[in-house]
Amino acid sequence: MTSTQSASTSAAGRGGEVAKRRSATAIAANYIDERTSISGLVKELGRKIFPDHWSFMLGEVALYSFVVILLTGTFLTFFFQASMAPVTYSGPFVPLKGVEMSAAMDSALKISFEVRGGLLIRQIHHWAALLFIASIGLHMLRIFFTGAFRKPRELNWTIGFLLFILALAEGFTGYSLPDDLLSGNGLRIIDGMVKGIPFVGTWISYLIFGGEFPGEQIVGRLYTLHILLLPAILVAMIALHLVFVVVHKHTQYAGAGKTNQNVIGYPVLPVYAAKAGGFFFIVFGVIALIASFFTINPIWNYGPYDPSPVSAGTQPDWYIGFADGALRLIPPGLESVIWGHTYSWNILIPIVVLGLFISTVALYPLVEGWVTGDKREHHILDRPRNAPTRTAIGAAGVTFYAALWAAASSDLIATHFQLSIEAVIHAIQAAAILGPFIAYFIAKRVCLALQKKDREIALHGFESGRIVRLPGGEYIEVHQPVDEYERWRLVSFNEYKPLMIRPNAKGKITGTQRVRARMSRWFFEDRIAPVTRSELERQSHDHH
Amino acid sequence: MRKSTTSQPKVRKAGRRSPMASVALIMIGLFATGGVYALFTASASANTTAATSQLTTEGSKLFAANCATCHGLNLQGTKQGPSLIGVGAASVDFQVSTGRMPLAASGPQAEEKPAQFTTQQIQALYTYVAAQAPGPGIPSKQYLGGNGNAAKGAELFRINCAMCHNVAGAGGALTEGKFAPQLTGVSAKHIYEAMATGPQNMPVFNDQNITPTQKADIITYLKYLDKNPSPGGIDLGNLGPVSEGLFLWIFGLGAIVGVTIWLTAKAN
Numbered sequence: 001m002t003s004t005q006s007a008s009t010s011a012a013g014r015g016g017e018v019a020k021r022r023s024a025t026a027i028a029a030n031y032i033d034e035r036t037s038i039s040g041l042v043k044e045l046g047r048k049i050f051p052d053h054w055s056f057m058l059g060e061v062a063l064y065s066f067v068v069i070l071l072t073g074t075f076l077t078f079f080f081q082a083s084m085a086p087v088t089y090s091g092p093f094v095p096l097k098g099v100e101m102s103a104a105m106d107s108a109l110k111i112s113f114e115v116r117g118g119l120l121i122r123q124i125h126h127w128a129a130l131l132f133i134a135s136i137g138l139h140m141l142r143i144f145f146t147g148a149f150r151k152p153r154e155l156n157w158t159i160g161f162l163l164f165i166l167a168l169a170e171g172f173t174g175y176s177l178p179d180d181l182l183s184g185n186g187l188r189i190i191d192g193m194v195k196g197i198p199f200v201g202t203w204i205s206y207l208i209f210g211g212e213f214p215g216e217q218i219v220g221r222l223y224t225l226h227i228l229l230l231p232a233i234l235v236a237m238i239a240l241h242l243v244f245v246v247v248h249k250h251t252q253y254a255g256a257g258k259t260n261q262n263v264i265g266y267p268v269l270p271v272y273a274a275k276a277g278g279f280f281f282i283v284f285g286v287i288a289l290i291a292s293f294f295t296i297n298p299i300w301n302y303g304p305y306d307p308s309p310v311s312a313g314t315q316p317d318w319y320i321g322f323a324d325g326a327l328r329l330i331p332p333g334l335e336s337v338i339w340g341h342t343y344s345w346n347i348l349i350p351i352v353v354l355g356l357f358i359s360t361v362a363l364y365p366l367v368e369g370w371v372t373g374d375k376r377e378h379h380i381l382d383r384p385r386n387a388p389t390r391t392a393i394g395a396a397g398v399t400f401y402a403a404l405w406a407a408a409s410s411d412l413i414a415t416h417f418q419l420s421i422e423a424v425i426h427a428i429q430a431a432a433i434l435g436p437f438i439a440y441f442i443a444k445r446v447c448l449a450l451q452k453k454d455r456e457i458a459l460h461g462f463e464s465g466r467i468v469r470l471p472g473g474e475y476i477e478v479h480q481p482v483d484e485y486e487r488w489r490l491v492s493f494n495e496y497k498p499l500m501i502r503p504n505a506k507g508k509i510t511g512t513q514r515v516r517a518r519m520s521r522w523f524f525e526d527r528i529a530p531v532t533r534s535e536l537e538r539q540s541h542d543h544h
Numbered sequence: 545m546r547k548s549t550t551s552q553p554k555v556r557k558a559g560r561r562s563p564m565a566s567v568a569l570i571m572i573g574l575f576a577t578g579g580v581y582a583l584f585t586a587s588a589s590a591n592t593t594a595a596t597s598q599l600t601t602e603g604s605k606l607f608a609a610n611c612a613t614c615h616g617l618n619l620q621g622t623k624q625g626p627s628l629i630g631v632g633a634a635s636v637d638f639q640v641s642t643g644r645m646p647l648a649a650s651g652p653q654a655e656e657k658p659a660q661f662t663t664q665q666i667q668a669l670y671t672y673v674a675a676q677a678p679g680p681g682i683p684s685k686q687y688l689g690g691n692g693n694a695a696k697g698a699e700l701f702r703i704n705c706a707m708c709h710n711v712a713g714a715g716g717a718l719t720e721g722k723f724a725p726q727l728t729g730v731s732a733k734h735i736y737e738a739m740a741t742g743p744q745n746m747p748v749f750n751d752q753n754i755t756p757t758q759k760a761d762i763i764t765y766l767k768y769l770d771k772n773p774s775p776g777g778i779d780l781g782n783l784g785p786v787s788e789g790l791f792l793w794i795f796g797l798g799a800i801v802g803v804t805i806w807l808t809a810k811a812n
Contacts, residue, residue: 053808054801054804054805054807054808055804056808057804057807057808058801058804061800094694094695094768095694095695095697095698095765095768095769096695097694097695098695099695099698099699112775112776119775119776123776123777127792127796130788130792130796131792131796131797131800134792134793134796134797135800138797138801181702181706181711182784182785275807278807279803279804279807282800283800283803286796286799286800286803287796290791290792290795290796292777293778294776294777294778294780294788294791295774295775295777295778295779295780296776296788297785297788298712298774298776298779298782300775301711301712301769301782302711303698303699303702303711306702306703308703309703309706309707310706310707311702311706311707311710311711311716311784312706312707312708312710312715312716312724313710313714313716313783313784313786314784315784315786316785317785317788317789318785318788318789318790318792321785321786321789408786409786410717411716411717412783412786412787414717414721414723415715415716415717415723418721419721420652420719420720420721421718421719421720421721422719422720423721
């Protein structure tokens with residue numbers, strides 16, 4: 001009796017209050033807005049539209065893995081000692097008891113075996129790092145093959161490229177921190193590469209390691225880079241990368257109602273905020289699941305670093321594999337001594353080749369923009385088949401990278417497929433040099449063939465499989481016309497034609513013009529024109 | 545007083561036995577025990593010799609039938625196979641009881657397979673080979689128990705073995721199709737024998753190089769790895785970053801891409 005009475009009175013009281021004053025949320029929101037003017041930003045961002053496609057979420061995966069790395073990395077810094085001072089291990093892992101090692105290795109083992117949850121966090125950190133760079137790689141491939149780097153997004157491609165390089169640097173510095181045998185071997189290779197640079201190599205090596213390798217400095221120095229400098233630059237670049245995504249608006253695939261001027265999709269609030277928030281936890285969950293069940297980098301097996309032993313199966317983490325592979329593929333003994341200086345071509349050639357490859361990736365948007373001479377903005381993505389030369393160049397690049405990458409595991413390929421390691425190396429050497437050309441031609445022909453097929457379907461519809469006998473006795477297969485939405489997808493793409501060589505204002509044809517014309521011919525000589533409106537109309541008149 | 549005391553025992557002694565008696569007794573005793581002992585040991589050694597010679601005979605027959613084609617009737621070796629003079633019992637035991645010998649097919653190196661002979665036949669074979677010339681013998685049981693120092697063993701393993709066999713004994717590649725095999729599940733005796741005799745492409749780690757106690761330590765470490773699964777979970781073959789990267793790309797990124805497709809799928 002009393003309780004209902006009090007409930008009813010309070011309800012009545014509240015009803016009366018609502019009329020007078022606003023809710024607590026509104027008060028809080030108003031408080032913040034009056035002091036920060038944030039409502040403009042929320043209004044702008046909250047109604048920001050993002051298109052829906054699975055491949056648009058790969059960058060998000062990279063971002064979320066990075067957040068996981070930051071969280072777990074912070075935990076690890078609480079316990080890690082970035083020191084190379086020698087200590088004697090006295091922890092619980094029996095096969096290392098009484099072994100002398102650096103404080104770094106000792107603390108990494110402590111994290112693994114003595115800190116509660118330490119091993120799980122270490123494994124999450126490492127698996128997340130592998131996923132971080134893998135998702136960046138996949139994201140870059142998506143951007144490349146769909147032409148999302150075209151104007152106005154060339155700068156953002158460059159920022160993304162720098163993020164990729166920074167991620168590699170983060171990965172490698174992290175891999176080197178525990179000061180176990182594997183990481184020490186990795187550093188020794190870097191030391192060797194640095195020392196291979198003529199004249200300055202030895203000096204630079206001494207500068208990096210603070211004396212002769214391994215010295216007592218390197219772990220501390222890498223730690224500063226790994227947890228301070230590189231993450232700071234990474235976070236700043238990620239912020240810039242995302243600001244550009246907002247400024248440029250997201251690209252979208254051709255489709256009904258989608259034009260260069262609009263973005264069709266869902267708003268950030270509430271749809272994408274919820275989806276992205278949930279997706280973060282899914283990514284975190286997948287990483288945590290892998291980390292709970294699968295060992296990564298068992299430093300306790302590798303033992304402390306000692307410059308004398310090198311284990312069989314010593315490899316870098318996957319993302320440095322292509323560089324390791326390049327060193328394995330270069331024929332041995334390429335050295336010359338000129339005036340008392342040794343030139344190690346077996347180190348210099350891989351460094352130069354990798355440098356050229358990386359630079360091509362960084363500069364490709366500029367090159368393509370110059371060749372096409374296209375100054376328009378592009379917000380509609382290409383289907384890879386509709387840019388055959390670009391797709392073929394991408395396929396060649398992927399093949400080259402894959403060959404180098406595979407070479408890093410040449411010894412394991414040899415043991416697991418019962419081959420001789422020399423045969424594996426020679427096969428991959430051939431694949432690295434011939435493979436890109438083969439991949440280029442196959443990809444280009446496949447793209448052109450698919451374009452032809454698209455054209456055929458747009459004009460004549462698809463084969464329905466229904467055979468009809470006409471009154472005159474003629475048999476025909478009925479072609480089903482595609483619906484309008486599908487046809488829109490098939491016919492809307494840019495057509496480029498090779499540039500004509502034109503004389504400049506002074507009436508001269510410059511060498512640059514010639515190069516550009518030749519490049520343009522290379523890009524666009526073989527092409528399939530998109531179906532035009534008049535072709536479609538003509539077709540619909542005389543169709544069966 | 546003095547005189548009487550000295551004279552009395554002398555009289556008594558002379559009355560009881562001759563001075564040579566004790567010497568004779570000792571002589572008889574010595575001869576008796578010596579003779580019996582000689583008799584005993586003579587018959588024992590005759591027995592073992594008989595057993596050994598029987599094993600040797602059986603071994604020589606097995607050798608002639610199964611090994612001599614390549615290794616020669618007098619172990620001298622042929623173009624097909626090396627000489628076995630001085631390889632010792634350990635080498636024969638390792639090669640035959642791991643099935644590497646007799647060779648199934650000529651290739652870069654002999655591969656492990658089920659043993660082709662019984663334990664007794666193997667014993668006959670190595671006894672026969674060891675009887676021809678001395679060499680490393682079957683390891684003593686005291687080194688095979690896996691009760692040495694695992695930490696010392698791990699360190700020795702990293703320095704001497706890991707460059708071919710990998711730090712966790714997962715094996716590795718050598719030149720021209722040869723390889724260092726995986727060491728998980730290999731018996732302590734075979735590990736010891738391999739170190740002592742250097743089968744296939746493996747170098748010999750003799751007792752001056754790695755002492756028997758150190759060999760026992762290495763065995764202890766390998767047995768520790770066998771008995772204790774990786775503290776981090778499934779070890780992906782202990783192959784290092786290659787299997788980790790492969791796993792991440794296929795299952796990690798594969799799962800994530802699956803989720804992205806699910807999240808952006810249109811509701812039907």
